[in-house]
Amino acid sequence: MKTRILNLIKIALKAIVLNKMRTLLTMLGIIIGVASVIAMLAIGEGSKQSIRDEISSMGSNMINIRPGADMRGGVRMNPSEMQSLKLKDYEALKEEASLLAYVTPQVSGSGQSINGANNWPTSIYGVNPEYLDIKIWDLEDGSMFTNAEVRSAAKVAVIGQTVAENLFTNGEDPIGKMIRFNSIPFKIIGVLSEKGESNFGQDQDDVILAPYTTVQKRILAIDYIQSIVASAISEEDAQGAVDEISTILRRQHDIGSNENDDFNVFSMDELISTFSSTSEMLTVLLVAIASISLLIGGIGIMNIMYVSVKERTREIGLRMSVGAKGSDILLQFLIEAILISVTGGLIGVILGFTATLFIKGVLGWPTIITSYSVIVSFFVCAVTGIFFGWYPARKASALDPITALRYE
Amino acid sequence: MGDEIVHALKGVSLDIHEGEFVTIMGSSGSGKSTMLNILGCLDSPSSGSYLIDGVPVNSLNRNELATIRNEKIGFIFQAYNLLPRTTAIENVELPLIYNNKISSEERHRRAVAALEMVGLGERLDHTPAQLSGGQQQRVAIARSLVNDPVIILADEATGNLDTRTSYEIMSLFQELNRKGKTIAFVTHEPDIAEFSGRTVILKDGHIIKDEINTDINDAARELAALPKEDHE
Numbered sequence: 001m002k003t004r005i006l007n008l009i010k011i012a013l014k015a016i017v018l019n020k021m022r023t024l025l026t027m028l029g030i031i032i033g034v035a036s037v038i039a040m041l042a043i044g045e046g047s048k049q050s051i052r053d054e055i056s057s058m059g060s061n062m063i064n065i066r067p068g069a070d071m072r073g074g075v076r077m078n079p080s081e082m083q084s085l086k087l088k089d090y091e092a093l094k095e096e097a098s099l100l101a102y103v104t105p106q107v108s109g110s111g112q113s114i115n116g117a118n119n120w121p122t123s124i125y126g127v128n129p130e131y132l133d134i135k136i137w138d139l140e141d142g143s144m145f146t147n148a149e150v151r152s153a154a155k156v157a158v159i160g161q162t163v164a165e166n167l168f169t170n171g172e173d174p175i176g177k178m179i180r181f182n183s184i185p186f187k188i189i190g191v192l193s194e195k196g197e198s199n200f201g202q203d204q205d206d207v208i209l210a211p212y213t214t215v216q217k218r219i220l221a222i223d224y225i226q227s228i229v230a231s232a233i234s235e236e237d238a239q240g241a242v243d244e245i246s247t248i249l250r251r252q253h254d255i256g257s258n259e260n261d262d263f264n265v266f267s268m269d270e271l272i273s274t275f276s277s278t279s280e281m282l283t284v285l286l287v288a289i290a291s292i293s294l295l296i297g298g299i300g301i302m303n304i305m306y307v308s309v310k311e312r313t314r315e316i317g318l319r320m321s322v323g324a325k326g327s328d329i330l331l332q333f334l335i336e337a338i339l340i341s342v343t344g345g346l347i348g349v350i351l352g353f354t355a356t357l358f359i360k361g362v363l364g365w366p367t368i369i370t371s372y373s374v375i376v377s378f379f380v381c382a383v384t385g386i387f388f389g390w391y392p393a394r395k396a397s398a399l400d401p402i403t404a405l406r407y408e
Numbered sequence: 409m410g411d412e413i414v415h416a417l418k419g420v421s422l423d424i425h426e427g428e429f430v431t432i433m434g435s436s437g438s439g440k441s442t443m444l445n446i447l448g449c450l451d452s453p454s455s456g457s458y459l460i461d462g463v464p465v466n467s468l469n470r471n472e473l474a475t476i477r478n479e480k481i482g483f484i485f486q487a488y489n490l491l492p493r494t495t496a497i498e499n500v501e502l503p504l505i506y507n508n509k510i511s512s513e514e515r516h517r518r519a520v521a522a523l524e525m526v527g528l529g530e531r532l533d534h535t536p537a538q539l540s541g542g543q544q545q546r547v548a549i550a551r552s553l554v555n556d557p558v559i560i561l562a563d564e565a566t567g568n569l570d571t572r573t574s575y576e577i578m579s580l581f582q583e584l585n586r587k588g589k590t591i592a593f594v595t596h597e598p599d600i601a602e603f604s605g606r607t608v609i610l611k612d613g614h615i616i617k618d619e620i621n622t623d624i625n626d627a628a629r630e631l632a633a634l635p636k637e638d639h640e
Contacts, residue, residue, distance in 0.1 A: 007505045318489045322503035323478020325471045
């Protein structure tokens with residue numbers, strides 16, 4: 001049996017080698033199919049991972065609490081205009097929530113920042129010092145404002161890189177300088193390290209941080225807070241922390257058991273799964289398209305094998321007349337089809353790796369080649385060979401030797 | 409669809425003995441192709457029986473027929489039927505590839521021996537395109553010998569060859585017959601029949617003549633008698 005298969009493999013190899021050009025053209029469909037499946041999966045996997053990393057870099061344990069969909073007399077309120085989050089909510093969370101590592105209130109406003117002749121439109125975030133721990137953010141220079149400065153509503157600020165570059169164009173040290181935001185003077189005590197663009201296209205360095213008390217009183221003139229940002233003590237505790245926050249806030253807001261929350265709690269986990277599912281859908285789409293080319297490659301194999309069987313009818317007749325059984329002929333053509341598709345698959349894998357490296361190197365897209373994508377596409381190739389090689393091979397094996405011998 | 413049953417052979421009874429050189433003749437439609445197909449186990453008779461080397465063939469299935477062909481029969485065709493772009497030695501090895509009992513060393517050894525027997529020991533690695541018609545037919549003869557068959561079946565084996573080369577090939581057949589090979593040679597050329605020891609003539613599916621040839625012509629002598637000419 002072993003020698004039989006070995007002999008048939010030799011015969012099939014010979015046929016492939018004798019028809020190099022045709023074999024190569026047949027393989028091309030499979031090569032392109034496999035390469036594109038691998039490249040598409042690598043792009044999909046890469047973008048999924050980069051979204052995950054991006055969100056994690058924003059603080060993977062981060063939890064956002066915002067005023068939520070509430071109905072007042074049948075009117076749905078715009079969440080940003082709602083004033084349901086109060087400082088005492090923040091204080092309650094700070095004191096009671098056991099699964100939260102850091103908590104800060106957050107108020108924000110936008111406006112024009114001015115330093116002498118330079119001005120720059122930006123946003124100001126009113127937070128407490130824990131904000132940097134939540135965001136996993138460092139200072140490049142200077143220091144963060146203190147809790148004492150928060151209590152006294154000091155007019156101090158820490159600025160992001162983009163703001164620093166635009167207000168201090170001559171490269172002078174911003175620390176200790178006075179700038180104005182919406183005509184309120186702030187003393188710069190720190191510069192944040194560069195964080196870059198977020199996945200959502202937002203420049204995270206275009207920001208000024210100031211004590212929330214200062215922003216509340218001087219800039220916005222409000223006594224409520226727009227949102228609370230917190231971080232769970234660990235990623236595993238994020239969901240528990242979300243539940244804990246809900247319980248505390250429902251009690252704080254006197255919400256009855258059959259009433260809806262007037263706030264929303266988002267954990268990064270949910271964000272990750274939301275964005276992952278989008279990119280997952282995209283991956284499925286890309287792979288579906290790539291699979292179609294693999295299918296067409298398979299049909300190409302069937303087509304060529306079919307022509308090959310027709311063309312070699314006399315050869316088949318001869319082989320049968322010297323004692324080849326139907327199964328010998330069947331296996332010969334099947335092995336030929338499998339060899340073509342598996343070789344095509346191997347070349348496709350190599351091409352897929354090359355294409356992926358090219359995409360990463362030249363286009364700068366994040367890509368990750370997963371072992372399962374290689375294994376699956378390779379497996380699909382072998383199956384394609386068997387599936388599409390079967391019919392022509394079966395046809396060849398069923399030939400009548402007399403008719404085949406005299407076939408013109 | 410008007411499937412008419414045609415009895416290509418009717419009431420034919422024929423014995424071919426070991427070591428015989430039989431010519432089977434007949435015009436087209438005489439049933440000689442059918443006769444050859446049955447003798448070669450490519451087809452089995454719809455009624456009656458055929459025994460080869462003592463084995464009844466009627467009850468055998470496709471695979472068993474293939475095994476019989478592989479072990480007991482050597483075919484030679486009018487159009488040589490060599491695999492293109494394949495060397496002489498590989499062409500000759502072909503029947504043995506389908507016999508798992510024979511190792512590749514044994515296969516090679518036997519193919520070389522067969523090619524030496526037909527006088528092509530020097531051209532083992534030539535492809536059909538590099539060989540003349542006569543040489544191609546010699547490769548085909550070597551292929552028919554390689555499995556040491558109980559009978560060699562030649563179907564118009566000189567049909568595509570000129571007179572000189574035909575005589576060369578017939579001379580080779582006579583030589584093989586002298587060495588004990590059983591040969592059944594199908595042809596429609598009467599002068600070819602003179603080289604065999606027995607002539608069977610078919611007409612309309614019946615044997616109309618079956619006689620021993622007492623005056624066998626020697627192909628080698630005929631060849632020598634041909635006017636000298638430049639060839640090859």
